[in-house]
Amino acid sequence: MLRFLVRVPPDKRQELVQSLSSFIPEQAARPCRRLLFQELNDENLVCWMGEWRERAALDRFLSSETYRALRGAATVLGHLEEVQLVELSAEQPDA
DSSP, X not given: OEEEEEEOOGGXXXXXHHHHHTTSOOGGGOSEXXXXXXXXXXXXXXXXXXXXXXXXXXXXXXXXXXXXXXXXXXXXXXXXXXXXXXXXXXXXXXX
């Protein structure tokens, strides 16, 4: 899972939300199992998350123009506080 946490000034918040929302493709075009855009309780923090089915697909995304544009939008409109790559373990079946 890839997670971006961006601190944004109030006057740039709407523009950042619109910009980051544009990086959420239509359901049929999604290269990942789940792509979630979530605003946190703090008005000045915006969180963008994506989860890919395979590590290779995430690696392709990380080297893509789309990823560079996503980081650019976050950096230009706010302060990129955190970029976190979280490895999720496979779910264990119930016993």
